[in-house]
Amino acid sequence: MLSERAGRIQPSPTLAMDAKAKAMKAAGIDVVNFGVGEPDFDTPEHIKEAAVKALRDGCTKYTPVGGIDPLKDAIIEKLRRDNDLRYSREEIIVSCGAKHSLYNIAQALFNPGDEVLIPSPYWVSYPDQVLLNDATPVFLKTVESDRFTLQPEDLEAHITEKTRALILNSPSNPTGLTYDRERLEKIAEIVMKHDIYVISDEIYEKLTYDGVPHVSIASLDPVLKEKTIVVNGVSKSYAMTGWRIGYAAGPKDVIRAMTNIQSQSTSNPTSIAQWAAVVALTGPQDFIATMREEFERRRSFLVDELNAIPGVHCLMPTGAFYAFPRTNHFYGRAANGRTISSSADLALYLLEEGKVALVPGGAFGDDNHVRLSYATSLGELKKGVERIRHALQKLS
Numbered sequence: 001m002l003s004e005r006a007g008r009i010q011p012s013p014t015l016a017m018d019a020k021a022k023a024m025k026a027a028g029i030d031v032v033n034f035g036v037g038e039p040d041f042d043t044p045e046h047i048k049e050a051a052v053k054a055l056r057d058g059c060t061k062y063t064p065v066g067g068i069d070p071l072k073d074a075i076i077e078k079l080r081r082d083n084d085l086r087y088s089r090e091e092i093i094v095s096c097g098a099k100h101s102l103y104n105i106a107q108a109l110f111n112p113g114d115e116v117l118i119p120s121p122y123w124v125s126y127p128d129q130v131l132l133n134d135a136t137p138v139f140l141k142t143v144e145s146d147r148f149t150l151q152p153e154d155l156e157a158h159i160t161e162k163t164r165a166l167i168l169n170s171p172s173n174p175t176g177l178t179y180d181r182e183r184l185e186k187i188a189e190i191v192m193k194h195d196i197y198v199i200s201d202e203i204y205e206k207l208t209y210d211g212v213p214h215v216s217i218a219s220l221d222p223v224l225k226e227k228t229i230v231v232n233g234v235s236k237s238y239a240m241t242g243w244r245i246g247y248a249a250g251p252k253d254v255i256r257a258m259t260n261i262q263s264q265s266t267s268n269p270t271s272i273a274q275w276a277a278v279v280a281l282t283g284p285q286d287f288i289a290t291m292r293e294e295f296e297r298r299r300s301f302l303v304d305e306l307n308a309i310p311g312v313h314c315l316m317p318t319g320a321f322y323a324f325p326r327t328n329h330f331y332g333r334a335a336n337g338r339t340i341s342s343s344a345d346l347a348l349y350l351l352e353e354g355k356v357a358l359v360p361g362g363a364f365g366d367d368n369h370v371r372l373s374y375a376t377s378l379g380e381l382k383k384g385v386e387r388i389r390h391a392l393q394k395l396s
Contacts, residue, residue: 013363021357032384050279067094098246108257110135114164120365165197171319333395354391
């Protein structure tokens with residue numbers, strides 16, 4: 001018999017959809033994949049060369065559990081330079097991707113009976129990581145008319161004596177939207193008033209558009225910084241998803257606990273990838289601007305095309321590489337004997353009828369939407385949107 005814990009969760013729906021799309025492609029079916037959240041750019045050559053050098057220099061042994069000092073120092077400098085945040089090595093941990101960092105935080109902070117506040121729509125793994133660590137996710141619904149950002153009064157209303165933490169994600173997966181300084185300052189006031197932790201997922205920090213600045217909530221107040229764990233990594237900014245290097249910065253006691261937990265689970269992240277990440281953070285940064293400009297161009301094309309489809313409405317994202325169009329107009333409609341009743345129905349219909357893979361919004365806590373990743377070529381975007389348009393036109 002499996003553990004009760006294992007029965008609380010489901011496999012990641014984003015990875016499941018990506019796997020299904022890849023299986024169809026392997027079978028010779030032409031599928032446009034808008035499902036997976038990773039840059040389609042290759043890792044820059046100077047970063048690859050750093051990994052090759054690490055191999056040749058024999059950097060293939062165990063490292064300290066929480067990461068090598070040169071990488072911690074590079075992270076410290078990055079946080080100072082980009083976010084006006086000051087940390088010591090004891091306040092940094094390097095893990096096997098930002099998802100691993102988040103899981104370590106959950107292991108270190110949550111107890112049975114704790115409540116963890118999660119604005120909805122949310123990244124799919126937040127609730128499951130809370131559940132896996134015996135706490136209770138409490139969802140704070142955000143609305144499209146407020147650009148899917150958390151209302152301070154709603155946050156205040158949901159805080160109880162059981163509240164342990166707030167998970168904040170900006171730029172957001174799945175909406176692609178961001179928090180401005182004014183909204184973050186209001187959230188910060190409430191968080192400090194109630195003395196709860198903030199888990200700030202900033203993995204898409206470098207991918208903001210229209211001149212929108214990224215603001216880390218930890219930078220707003222020294223008191224708040226002591227209750228905030230900032231999560232980031234090299235996966236999205238440097239097209240290094242497969243290298244599995246994420247990191248967290250926070251209070252020494254939390255980081256120490258995370259390091260102890262990691263010592264008994266994965267031990268250190270891959271040594272070679274750590275040395276490559278040092279060069280990613282300290283070397284030339286022009287790659288990020290090039291990638292961001294291309295994503296911004298794709299974003300504008302995709303959202304304009306989606307909004308041109310009758311019955312579809314999509315806000316213009318200000319970050320990440322996701323569009324989150326509202327598609328509930330098509331619920332209750334049918335084609336070829338298939339009735340669409342939910343975002344899951346629509347996603348399956350578009351995959352089988354239109355040969356387009358995307359992720360149902362229900363997986364993110366909002367069944368009225370679907371998520372598309374525009375981390376693919378402009379040619380694929382054009383083909384995919386046209387297929388979506390034709391498939392939706394068949395529904396009546």
